[in-house]
Amino acid sequence: MLAEAQDKLKQHYGHETFRPGQSAVLERLFENKNTMGMMPTGGGKSVCYQIPSLLMPGITVVISPLISLMKDQVDELKEAGIDATFINSSLSAEETSAAMDEIRLGLQKLIYVAPERLEAPSFLRMLQRLPVSMIAVDEAHCLSQWGHDFRPSYMRIPELVQSLPQKPVVLALTATATPEVSDDICRALEINKENVVKTGFARKNLSFHVIKGADRDHYVADYVQRNPEASGIIYCATRKEVERMYESLRKKGASCGKYHGGMSQDERRNMQEQFVYDVTKVMVATNAFGMGINKSNVRFVFHRNMPRNIESYYQEAGRAGRDGVPSDCVLLFSPQDVQIQQFLIDQSQMSEERKTQEYEKLQIMTHYCHAESCLQRYMLQYFGETDTEDCGRCSECVDDRELEDITKEAQMVFSCIKRMGERFGKTMVAQVLTGSMNKKVKDLRFHQLSTFGLMKTRTQKDVAQLIDFLAASDYLRLSGGNYPVLQLTDRVLPVLKGDTPVTRKMVKRPEK
Numbered sequence: 027m028l029a030e031a032q033d034k035l036k037q038h039y040g041h042e043t044f045r046p047g048q049s050a051v052l053e054r055l056f057e058n059k060n061t062m063g064m065m066p067t068g069g070g071k072s073v074c075y076q077i078p079s080l081l082m083p084g085i086t087v088v089i090s091p092l093i094s095l096m097k098d099q100v101d102e103l104k105e106a107g108i109d110a111t112f113i114n115s116s117l118s119a120e121e122t123s124a125a126m127d128e129i130r131l132g133l134q135k136l137i138y139v140a141p142e143r144l145e146a147p148s149f150l151r152m153l154q155r156l157p158v159s160m161i162a163v164d165e166a167h168c169l170s171q172w173g174h175d176f177r178p179s180y181m182r183i184p185e186l187v188q189s190l191p192q193k194p195v196v197l198a199l200t201a202t203a204t205p206e207v208s209d210d211i212c213r214a215l216e217i218n219k220e221n222v223v224k225t226g227f228a229r230k231n232l233s234f235h236v237i238k239g240a241d242r243d244h245y246v247a248d249y250v251q252r253n254p255e256a257s258g259i260i261y262c263a264t265r266k267e268v269e270r271m272y273e274s275l276r277k278k279g280a281s282c283g284k285y286h287g288g289m290s291q292d293e294r295r296n297m298q299e300q301f302v303y304d305v306t307k308v309m310v311a312t313n314a315f316g317m318g319i320n321k322s323n324v325r326f327v328f329h330r331n332m333p334r335n336i337e338s339y340y341q342e343a344g345r346a347g348r349d350g351v352p353s354d355c356v357l358l359f360s361p362q363d364v365q366i367q368q369f370l371i372d373q374s375q376m377s378e379e380r381k382t383q384e385y386e387k388l389q390i391m392t393h394y395c396h397a398e399s400c401l402q403r404y405m406l407q408y409f410g411e412t413d414t415e416d417c418g419r420c421s422e423c424v425d426d427r428e429l430e431d432i433t434k435e436a437q438m439v440f441s442c443i444k445r446m447g448e449r450f451g452k453t454m455v456a457q458v459l460t461g462s463m464n465k466k467v468k469d470l471r472f473h474q475l476s477t478f479g480l481m482k483t484r485t486q487k488d489v490a491q492l493i494d495f496l497a498a499s500d501y502l503r504l505s506g507g508n509y510p511v512l513q514l515t516d517r518v519l520p521v522l523k524g525d526t527p528v529t530r531k532m533v534k535r536p537e538k
């Protein structure tokens with residue numbers, strides 16, 4: 027079957043061979059095993075269902091939330107000589123029923139549908155009467171409540187699979203899933219562990235950078251002016267910020283567009299098209315922009331503000347360099363952003379359990395910004411890839427400052443946290459270490475601790491940064507919602523015993 031598939035790949039797409047992940051997925055599908063493909067953006071996920079659809083006797087239903095992409099995908103397939111159609115809310119009632127008729131008549135092999143369609147009983151009844159060979163679930167992380175983009179209608183997919191008279195084989199695809207999310211998908215879609223095909227999410231052409239303490243507007247404008255030919259996206263946290271940044275870049279003569287939820291649909295479509303067809307070079311946008319934008323030559327993605335979690339960041343930043351050409355992903359960090367995100371979580375309608383989880387994800391995102399080792403590796407570890415190597419390209423990998431032994435300072439921080447009962451946050455710990463005598467310190471008698479004032483030659487801010495570093499390096503854990511307290515992790519004991527040193531890239535330390 028694989029040889030036949032290879033012929034089809036050549037015939038319809040002109041590619042000579044499958045990539046290793048693709049053949050692994052295809053082999054399993056041909057053995058009728060439910061399968062999950064975890065591959066990075068640009069890894070070639072679509073081939074994993076498009077080619078088998080040609081070799082299976084019945085039809086293949088592709089469930090995808092990317093409505094804006096469906097038409098283009100179907101047009102491309104038709105051009106490649108593959109019978110395909112789509113059904114989503116962009117079609118009129120007549121168009122929908124025409125498409126359904128074609129499907130009923132067996133004129134289509136591949137049908138793209140939006141997950142909301144599964145809520146319509148008439149659509150489900152139609153599927154039940156058709157020979158469905160395969161259900162392909164694109165962006166499968168939308169199925170998990172713990173994912174960053176949960177879509178309730180995805181929960182209908184297992185029902186759909188069960189309700190079909192002939193059980194189809196199921197394929198789940200995603201470019202972003204933590205181990206928890208991937209477990210959820212496997213459970214819901216009955217995929218066995220050995221049928222999860224992972225090619226690794228690493229993106230070899232992306233260079234990740236974290237820039238701290240810069241004048242952000244100036245930094246972005248300067249980069250854009252220095253790279254006038256490059257296409258890129260600048261993500262901002264709010265609509266207001268988008269408008270401001272857009273105006274400021276235009277005044278400086280940059281070729282740019284804007285995109286956010288407050289604009290009319292026409293305006294948004296216009297701006298998007300101009301960007302996709304390279305009429306404008308730079309898109310200033312909120313995170314409403316990007317899902318389903320198929321533009322391969324994006325050379326940079328800036329985040330003017332820190333996103334709420336690593337999943338969102340990796341996905342948004344990952345829109346750079348889909349064509350494999352070296353590209354930059356730059357996050358401009360300001361501690362204020364952490365507070366804003368905390369506030370947003372706090373004010374949201376989420377359950378307490380969910381809020382706690384969101385705070386944890388936010389902390390991991392914040393740690394990323396303070397990490398002093400390979401940034402790509404940090405994110406891949408978050409996605410459960412532990413055997414990765416340093417990328418050699420990110421702002422940490424290329425940072426050649428010397429390593430300084432900070433074991434003594436780390437020990438001071440750890441023992442202070444311990445003596446304070448692991449019940450206080452960063453500010454309080456920094457106050458005690460720098461010997462700051464305020465009412466709370468006095469009331470709690472922390473001025474009597476042996477660690478009080480151990481770092482009195484340092485500023486409180488400096489000590490707070492050291493604590494951030496220790497947290498980012500996994501020595502400290504922040505636990506509990508809005509006002510997290512510092513706790514020690516397993517990594518601390520060997521340091522306290524003097525068995526393992528702690529090192530840090532040299533920092534310039536302002537004296538008090």
Ligand code: ADP
Pocket residue numbers: 041042043044045048065066067068069070071072073
């Ligand atoms: P994804 O959905 O994983 O982001 P796509 O399916 O859009 O990726 O594929 C990304 C690019 O890789 C496309 O241009 C596609 O034609 C190309 N591609 C896919 N499979 C192969 C292959 N086996 N050989 C060469 N190019 C491939």
